[in-house]
Amino acid sequence: MPATRRGAAAERRYPERPEGALVWTHAAEPEQVHALIQLAVRAEVHHPGLHVLLTVTDDRACPDKIPEHVMVETVPDESSSLCRAFLGHWKPDICVWHTGHLRPTLLSAARNEGLPMILVGAEETGFEEVRIPWRRRSDRVALNGFATIYANDADATRRLVRLGAEPERIEETGPLQEGGAALACDEEARVALSERLATRPVWLAAMVQPDEFRLVIEAHRQAIRVAHRLMLIVVPREPSDGERLVEMVAGAGLRLERWSDGGFPEETTQVLVADTYGEMGLWYRLAPVTFMGSSLTAGHGGRDPYEPAALGSAILYGPNVNRFIRAYSRFARAGAARMVKDAGSLSNAVLRLNAPDQSATMAQAAWEVATDGAEVTDRVLNTIEEILDARPIRDAGA
Known part of the structure; x- marks a missing residue:
């Protein structure tokens, strides 16, 4: 399926969801788009026929060439109805969220639907230590919606624990591999x-x-x-x-x-x-x-x-x-x-x-x-594979 790029709108009209397994990845920062595209390429090798939905805050960060099995959309606004519509249309089988900068409404809606979620490349700078009680509660709920959190370093781990993440869910792994496979030649x-x-x-x-x-x-x-x-x-x-x-x-x-x-x-x-x-x-x-x-x-x-x-x-x-x-x-x-x-x-x-x-x-x-980061990418791919193998695939009509 060809890649798509669409801007945000009050009422979103998404392209048709492809049949079969769909992994939803989110790049909270533009710099992480390439790491997630690399993850998508390797995931499709492990799981032929897999499709990947990549959400971004600004699609200008996307490279010129996007793999055919990757679709790009801007992330929906933090509106309960828009978040439910997004999840209802795409019916993802797993969510891979990169860096941080959580969107509590969207993540809570995903958690309520029982969507398996993992957080990768968690950075200290991706999580503010807010003092407003309701924000702290919503961030804590969003954080604990992730079954596994892969943190870049000890600073990120400490910040996550202070925000209420359960320590047993956190693994310090370092960042994902950002570069793609070596280009072929004659x-x-x-x-x-x-x-x-x-x-x-x-x-x-x-x-x-x-x-x-x-x-x-x-x-x-x-x-x-x-x-x-x-x-x-x-x-x-x-x-x-x-x-x-x-x-x-x-x-x-x-x-x-x-x-x-x-x-x-x-x-x-x-x-x-x-x-x-x-x-x-x-x-x-x-x-x-x-x-x-x-x-x-x-x-x-x-x-x-x-x-x-x-x-x-x-x-x-x-x-x-x-x-x-x-x-x-x-x-x-x-x-x-x-x-x-x-x-x-x-x-x-x-x-x-x-x-x-x-x-x-x-x-x-x-x-x-x-x-650097190839081993971390392998671990994330294994986690994705385990979840897909254990979960009934949600087709477009499901």
């Missing part, structure tokens, strides 16, 4: 390109917007004055922009090959324009250093840093990554990513990471961040 093409480029340093500029073309090209021009054999692989955000990119590269006096035309890099090739769909797994594997585009100029929001990290590529990025700010901050703290601001700083960063030991250290740190 192994024959990878081997051929690896052999051709074996003695050449390579860097990748991925998902580059047209208003960034000039900056990336200039950064490469500056870099090859020092590292003469350095080659750039540049992937435009839209393959349809490939012609414009080719013209700008040629206009800058750089020798290029165009992948969509069957071009293959030669010893003298300075730029490979990779203007095709579905081959990012190939380019990330070839390049020890990746600049994630859609980030140097404003208005694009950045691209997912977990993609290159999962394939062992060090990460460079611009200052405009508001869609992924939490993820980039996490990589930067781990020494796995560095920010650049213009062509000059991008060129300097590429040259610094041209030293194999520098890029390898960053790439290892990036991989560790990308794979």
Whole structure:
């Protein structure tokens, strides 16, 4: 079923509920959308035919590409009638709530319907210690509607206990894995390109917007004055922009090959324009250093840093990554990513990471961040599977 995105309204008209098992996940913060989509992807592998409803507070936080079995809706307002209508339409078989920021009316309605619920990635910042008695009671009731609570750390556990959560329901596990599985690639093409480029340093500029073309090209021009054999692989955000990119590269006096035309890099090739769909797994594997585009100029929001990290590529990025700010901050703290601001700083960063030991250290740190939380995700998947196996599935007509 295709993914849907719908805004809040006084009277909601939801798309048809699919037949079979339905897991409802909720991202209380935009940064957690990717972790829940990753959970949804892995859950469907474990349980073929499963559908996932992902509720968010703002659907602008969703990535461009959403798996076919995932539906996205904004969470209903805290109105008893709207919450009952939401649950009555979707008839979920389990609820997985991320972070905190509880919605007592919705969660109480779910509890009254006997819906199994688990809280994952519970953070201290997701729970206010309010002094208003009725709010404290409603938060306590909502908290104890969760059969299991997976807390990120001891601070979160202490906050939850003070708010009235039963300690025996809490497990300190750390956060869910946010990154997805490593992207696949054409192994024959990878081997051929690896052999051709074996003695050449390579860097990748991925998902580059047209208003960034000039900056990336200039950064490469500056870099090859020092590292003469350095080659750039540049992937435009839209393959349809490939012609414009080719013209700008040629206009800058750089020798290029165009992948969509069957071009293959030669010893003298300075730029490979990779203007095709579905081959990012190939380019990330070839390049020890990746600049994630859609980030140097404003208005694009950045691209997912977990993609290159999962394939062992060090990460460079611009200052405009508001869609992924939490993820980039996490990589930067781990020494796995560095920010650049213009062509000059991008060129300097590429040259610094041209030293194999520098890029390898960053790439290892990036991989560790990308794979962190995999065990927690496995535990949550096991819990979901146990609940689905023990619970009669509520079909659309049930």
